[in-house]
Amino acid sequence: MTENTGVSDDTAAVRAQRILAQVRAIAPGTVAGYGEVARRAGLPGRARLVAAVLSANADPSLPWHRVLRSDGRIAFPQGSPGWHEQLQRLRAEGVRVEAGRVRGQAAKADLDDHVWGPGG
DNA sequence: TGGTTGACTCGTA
DNA sequence: CTACGAGCCAACC
Numbered sequence: 001m002t003e004n005t006g007v008s009d010d011t012a013a014v015r016a017q018r019i020l021a022q023v024r025a026i027a028p029g030t031v032a033g034y035g036e037v038a039r040r041a042g043l044p045g046r047a048r049l050v051a052a053v054l055s056a057n058a059d060p061s062l063p064w065h066r067v068l069r070s071d072g073r074i075a076f077p078q079g080s081p082g083w084h085e086q087l088q089r090l091r092a093e094g095v096r097v098e099a100g101r102v103r104g105q106a107a108k109a110d111l112d113d114h115v116w117g118p119g120g
Numbered sequence: 121t122g123g124t125t126g127a128c129t130c131g132t133a
Numbered sequence: 134c135t136a137c138g139a140g141c142c143a144a145c146c
Contacts, residue, residue, distance in 0.1 A: 012143070012144090015143095033128090033129095034127075034128055034129085035128070035129065038128090043142095045128095045129085045140090045141060045142085046128090046141080046142065046143090047128040047129065047141085048126065048127090048128045048129090048141065048142060048143075049128090049141095049142065049143060050127085050128080051126065051127045051128060052126070052127085052142090052143060052144065053143095054127060055126080055127060056144090064127085067127080068127095069127085069128065069129085070128075070129060070130085071129095074127085075127035075128080076127060077127095082127070083127095086127090
């Protein structure tokens with residue numbers, strides 16, 4: 001009845017939890033892209049959803065600052081409060097950021113964590 | 121019920 | 134390097 005349309009039982013809350021879990025899985029000193037996080041969470045193409053989830057998150061322990069755009073840039077407008085905070089948090093973990101952009105290329109986290117990691 | 125918005129991404133010019 | 138358009142999907146009004 002009321003077929004589930006096969007869409008599975010994942011609700012918005014469940015998807016959000018999966019996304020948050022992936023964000024927490026980003027190792028310190030490394031970064032990941034929105035699309036990257038979305039894909040790891042089983043939601044390819046839902047980069048905007050990741051952004052929506054982060055904007056709604058209230059967990060101070062969430063390493064949201066490790067999430068960047070595909071260009072390796074901070075998603076906030078440069079100069080905005082959120083931008084400054086993310087920049088500071090990244091630098092605090094040893095991530096080199098220039099002009100709001102992560103050094104080299106973006107988001108390779110578990111691939112380059114041993115290269116770009118702390119102490120790089 | 122339906123249009124607008126957004127911490128996005130990609131291709132093209 | 135910037136600018137623009139199209140695609141995308143959930144939240145909001």
